[in-house]
Amino acid sequence: MERKWWKEAVVYQIYPRSFKDANGDGIGDIRGIISKLDYLKELGVDVVWLSPVYKSPNDDNGYDISDYREIMDEFGTMEDWEEMLEEMHKHGIKLVMDLVVNHTSDEHPWFVESRKSKDSPYRDYYIWRSGKDGKEPNNWESAFSGSAWEYDETTGEYYLHLFSKKQPDLNWENPKVRQEVYEMMKFWLDKGVDGFRMDVINMISKVPGLPDGEPQEGKKYASGSKYFMNGPRVHEFLQEMNREVLSKYDIMTVGETPGVTPAEGILYTDPDRHELNMVFQFEHVGLDSGSGGKWDIKPWSLADLKKTMTKWQKELEGKGWNSLYLNNHDQPRAVSRFGDDGKYRVESAKMLGTFLHMMQGTPYIYQGEELGMTNVRFPSIEDYRDIETLNMYKERVGEYGEDPQQVLEKIYYKGRDNARTPMQWDDSEHAGFTTGTPWIQVNPNYKEINAKAALEDPNSVFHYYRKLIQLRKKHDIIVYGTYDLILEDDPYIYAYTRTLGDEKLVVITNFSGKTPVFLLPEEITYTTKELLISNYEVSEEEDLREIRLQSWEARVYKIR
Numbered sequence: 231m232e233r234k235w236w237k238e239a240v241v242y243q244i245y246p247r248s249f250k251d252a253n254g255d256g257i258g259d260i261r262g263i264i265s266k267l268d269y270l271k272e273l274g275v276d277v278v279w280l281s282p283v284y285k286s287p288n289d290d291n292g293y294d295i296s297d298y299r300e301i302m303d304e305f306g307t308m309e310d311w312e313e314m315l316e317e318m319h320k321h322g323i324k325l326v327m328d329l330v331v332n333h334t335s336d337e338h339p340w341f342v343e344s345r346k347s348k349d350s351p352y353r354d355y356y357i358w359r360s361g362k363d364g365k366e367p368n369n370w371e372s373a374f375s376g377s378a379w380e381y382d383e384t385t386g387e388y389y390l391h392l393f394s395k396k397q398p399d400l401n402w403e404n405p406k407v408r409q410e411v412y413e414m415m416k417f418w419l420d421k422g423v424d425g426f427r428m429d430v431i432n433m434i435s436k437v438p439g440l441p442d443g444e445p446q447e448g449k450k451y452a453s454g455s456k457y458f459m460n461g462p463r464v465h466e467f468l469q470e471m472n473r474e475v476l477s478k479y480d481i482m483t484v485g486e487t488p489g490v491t492p493a494e495g496i497l498y499t500d501p502d503r504h505e506l507n508m509v510f511q512f513e514h515v516g517l518d519s520g521s522g523g524k525w526d527i528k529p530w531s532l533a534d535l536k537k538t539m540t541k542w543q544k545e546l547e548g549k550g551w552n553s554l555y556l557n558n559h560d561q562p563r564a565v566s567r568f569g570d571d572g573k574y575r576v577e578s579a580k581m582l583g584t585f586l587h588m589m590q591g592t593p594y595i596y597q598g599e600e601l602g603m604t605n606v607r608f609p610s611i612e613d614y615r616d617i618e619t620l621n622m623y624k625e626r627v628g629e630y631g632e633d634p635q636q637v638l639e640k641i642y643y644k645g646r647d648n649a650r651t652p653m654q655w656d657d658s659e660h661a662g663f664t665t666g667t668p669w670i671q672v673n674p675n676y677k678e679i680n681a682k683a684a685l686e687d688p689n690s691v692f693h694y695y696r697k698l699i700q701l702r703k704k705h706d707i708i709v710y711g712t713y714d715l716i717l718e719d720d721p722y723i724y725a726y727t728r729t730l731g732d733e734k735l736v737v738i739t740n741f742s743g744k745t746p747v748f749l750l751p752e753e754i755t756y757t758t759k760e761l762l763i764s765n766y767e768v769s770e771e772e773d774l775r776e777i778r779l780q781s782w783e784a785r786v787y788k789i790r
C-alpha cells in the first residue's frame with residue numbers, strides 16, 4: 231500500500247464559532263484559535279480541519295457563504311487568517327479548509343444577480359424552474375424541513391435549495407460555475423492551505439429533469455435524495471476538479487458524502503480514479519435512525535455497528551481509504567450516544583477513542599471529544615440556535631401538532647447544538663470560552679469537564695487521546711495493517727485484529743457497563759505480547775487468552 235502523509239495523520243476539527251473567543255463578543259474567532267495552537271500541539275494532532283470562516287450571513291453558521299474570498303467579520307480579518315496559517319505551520323500543523331460549493335448564500339453576489347432577471351448572466355449559476363400546476367417544480371423536501379424550492383416574486387420562478395432557503399444550490403451543469411469554483415480553490419491553495427473538506431460534495435450533480443421523489447409517510451414533502459446524491463455527473467465533475475486543481479498540489483481531500491455505500495466510496499477514493507483521498511460515510515451514524523430519517527430515532531445495536539464498520543474496513547481495503555469519525559459539528563456527542571456519559575464517562579470516552587483510532591483510516595477528532603464532552607439538555611427551545619433544529623421543531627410542533635416535550639427529547643438526543651456548545655477550557659465563567667455572553671450557552675457540566683482539569687490529570691481523556699496519537703506515530707501497523715473482526719457474535723465486546731507482516735494488534739473494547747469475558751480465538755497464536763494502551767490498570771502478567779473485562783474497558787496488545 232502506498233504511504234501517504236494524510237494516511238498517517240490525525241485530524242482535529244475546529245468549529246470556529248464555538249472554539250475560543252478572543253475579543254469578548256461571545257463568538258469564537260481566529261485570534262482565539264491562534265491562542266490555542268499550543269494546546270493542539272500538545273495533543274499532537276497533525277491537521278486542523280476548520281469549518282467555514284468565509285463571509286456569511288450565518289443562516290447556517292457559515293455553511294452559507296456570501297464571499298468565498300473574504301473572512302467573516304465575527305471571526306476576524308484576512309490578516310488574522312494569514313497569521314493563523316503561518317502559526318499553524320510553525321507548530322507543524324496543516325490546515326484543511328471547508329469547501330462549501332453545493333450551494334452559496336442567497337446574499338452571494340452571484341445569487342443577488344441571478345434572481346434579478348431571467349436574462350441575467352448569472353441566472354444559470356443556480357437551479358431555477360417554473361412551478362407545476364401552481365405548486366413547486368417537484369416534491370423534494372429540504373434537509374432543513376419544508377420544500378426544497380423557494381418561489382421568487384421578481385421573476386415568478388422557483389429556485390432549488392437542498393438546505394435552507396438562504397442556501398440556493400449552485401448549478402454545476404454550468405461550466406462557468408465549475409471554473410469559478412476551481413479558481414477560488416486555487417486562491418486558497420496558493421495561500422498555502424493543505425487541503426479541503428468538501429461539504430455534501432456528492433450532491434452537486436442532480437438527475438436531469440429533477441424527477442419527483444418517493445412520498446414519505448406523514449410528511450408533506452418527499453425525499454429526493456436518489457436524484458441528487460451520487461448523481462450522474464458527480465465523478466466527471468470531481469475528476470475535472472482533480473485535473474484542474476487538486477493534482478497540482480500536495481494536499482489532502484475528504485468529501486462529505488451522505489448516503490454513500492462502500493462501492494461508491496471506492497469510486498470516490500480509488501487513487502487510480504483521481505478524485506478524492508477519502509470520504510465521510512454516514513452509515514454508522516445512521517444506525518440510530520429509522521426509515522423516517524434522522525429524527526425517527528431508534529436504538530442502535532452493537533451487532534449493527536460491527537457489521538457496518540467491518541463492511542467499510544474490508545470493502546475499502548487496498549482500494550480506497552476510510553475516514554474514521556464518531557463526532558463532528560452535525561452529530562451528537564459520541565460519549566452520550568455510544569458510551570455512558572454518567573458514571574463511566576471517562577472510561578467510555580477512552581474506549582470509543584481506542585475503538586476508532588485503531589481502525590484503518592484517518593482518524594478525526596472533533597473539538598471537545600478529547601475532553602469527553604457530552605450532550606446538553608437545555609430547558610427550552612429558546613436556548614437552541616441551530617436552523618435544522620429550530621425548523622424541525624416549528625414544523626413538528628406548529629404544523630403537525632406534536633408534543634413539544636417529545637420533540638425536545640429528540641433534540642436532546644440528536645440535535646446538532648449538542649456538538650456546538652462552547653469548548654470547555656476551564657472552570658471560570660462560560661468555561662473560559664468568552665468574557666462576553668456566549669452565542670449559545672455552555673454545557674453546565676464545564677466545572678468538571680474542561681481542558682484545564684484534563685491537562686492536570688494524567689488519567690484524563692485528553693492524555694489518553696495524546697497517547698493514541700503518539701502510538702500512531704510509532705507503529706506502522708496502526709496505519710497500514712489490515713483489519714479483521716473477531717468475536718463477531720459477542721453482545722458486549724467489539725474486538726478486532728490488525729495485521730502487518732508477522733505482527734498483529736489485538737484491539738479489545740467493551741461497549742457496556744457489564745464485565746464480560748474476552749476469549750482470544752484459538753487460531754490467533756503468539757510468542758510475545760506488549761500492551762500498547764489500556765483505560766484501566768493492567769498487570770503485565772495477565773493472560774491475553776482470557777480476560778474478565780471491566781465496564782467500558784479497552785485494551786490494545788501488539789503480538790508476534
Ligand code: NOJ
Binds near residue numbers: 293294330393430560
Ligand atoms: C453539511 C454540513 O456539515 C452542515 O453543517 C451543513 O448544514 C450542511 N452540509 C449544509 O452546508
